[in-house]
Amino acid sequence: MLDRLAALDWERISAALDQAGCATTPPLLTEEECGSLIALYPDDGRFRSRVVMERHGFGRGEYKYFGYPLPTLVDALRRALYPRLVPVANHWRRSLGQRGRLPERLDDFLSRCHAAGQRRPTPLVLRYGAGDYNCLHQDIYGDLVFPLQVTVLLSRPGVDFTGGEFLLVEQRPRAQSRGEVVPLGRGEAVIFAVHHRPVRGKRGTHRVTLRHGVSRIRSGERYSLGVILHDAA
Numbered sequence: 001m002l003d004r005l006a007a008l009d010w011e012r013i014s015a016a017l018d019q020a021g022c023a024t025t026p027p028l029l030t031e032e033e034c035g036s037l038i039a040l041y042p043d044d045g046r047f048r049s050r051v052v053m054e055r056h057g058f059g060r061g062e063y064k065y066f067g068y069p070l071p072t073l074v075d076a077l078r079r080a081l082y083p084r085l086v087p088v089a090n091h092w093r094r095s096l097g098q099r100g101r102l103p104e105r106l107d108d109f110l111s112r113c114h115a116a117g118q119r120r121p122t123p124l125v126l127r128y129g130a131g132d133y134n135c136l137h138q139d140i141y142g143d144l145v146f147p148l149q150v151t152v153l154l155s156r157p158g159v160d161f162t163g164g165e166f167l168l169v170e171q172r173p174r175a176q177s178r179g180e181v182v183p184l185g186r187g188e189a190v191i192f193a194v195h196h197r198p199v200r201g202k203r204g205t206h207r208v209t210l211r212h213g214v215s216r217i218r219s220g221e222r223y224s225l226g227v228i229l230h231d232a233a
Contacts, residue, residue, distance in 0.1 A: 001028060001033065001077060001132040002007040002076065002080055005077070005080050005084075005133075008025055008174065012226040013145060013191060014088050017088050017191065017216055018091075021210050022182060022191065022192035023192075024184065024191075025189045025191070027187035028077070028152060029077075029154070033187070033189070034152075034186055038125075038223045040125070041064065041127060041223070043078060047066055047067055048065050048066065048068075049133070050062060050063075051064070057135070058134065059136060060133055061126065061127060061128040062126075063124050063125060065120070065121065065122060065232075066123050066124065066125075067121060069120050074123050074227070078229065079148075081150055081227060081229070082229055083104060085146075085191070086104060088148060089102050089148055093147075096205070102146065106173055112144060113230055113231040118230065118231070118232055119226070119231055119233075120141075120232040122229075123224075123225070124226045125223060126225075127223050128161075128214065129220075131216065133214055133215060133217065135165065135213055137211055138195045140194065141228075141231070142230070142231075144223075145195060146230045147193060147196070148191060148195050149191075149192065149226065150192075152187065152189070152224060152227070153166075153185065153186055154187075154190075155186060155224070157184070157185065159220075160220050161220030162220060163217045164216070165183065166182040166183075166184060166212070167179065167181060167182075168182060168210060168212050169210065169211050169213075170210050171210070171211070172199075172208050196208060196209045196210060196211075211213065211230050
């Protein structure tokens with residue numbers, strides 16, 4: 001996985017994030033790695049909590065947050081993604097006039113989270129069945145937010161499930177919202193803005209807000225891995 005991630009065209013990814021607020025990758029995880037993460041889902045001992053989405057008005061389906069220590073594969077992916085995304089994150093902060101820089105190492109950033117009371121791990125596995133969906137939302141768990149996150153599709157579209165497209169909606173000031181469907185294959189990832197990003201306009205740089213979700217599953221079962229880089233309060 002680390003070799004595959006290192007071989008990505010990070011210049012292209014950074015440009016796509018600046019232009020559209022999201023970027024996709026070729027498969028980061030193999031069939032076997034995707035299957036191994038799905039196989040963890042029934043083992044409640046690997047997770048700190050389970051959320052049934054319908055109970056909270058989040059949609060339909062469920063997800064589980066991993067507990068510390070994270071599975072080796074998830075921990076390695078999180079640690080490898082952070083240093084490649086932090087330059088974009090700091091560029092966005094500068095563009096939006098935010099003070100300070102995010103540290104270059106994930107451990108240093110998580111130390112800031114933990115000092116602020118955000119100590120609970122946030123990587124998670126989501127499971128959807130037929131008729132399930134995820135409402136548009138943002139994954140914000142405290143005052144400290146890393147502005148980018150990653151979702152990896154673990155199931156096979158068209159084989160394990162139909163429907164269930166990843167959705168991203170950008171709310172632009174004084175304009176109608178812009179929606180985008182992001183197609184993914186098994187093991188492929190989408191990198192996207194957590195809550196907002198800078199956009200350069202005629203009057204300078206302004207902030208636009210993004211939300212993400214998943215369209216209705218028409219048949220089968222869909223699993224995905226969410227890699228969020230800040231911890232939760």
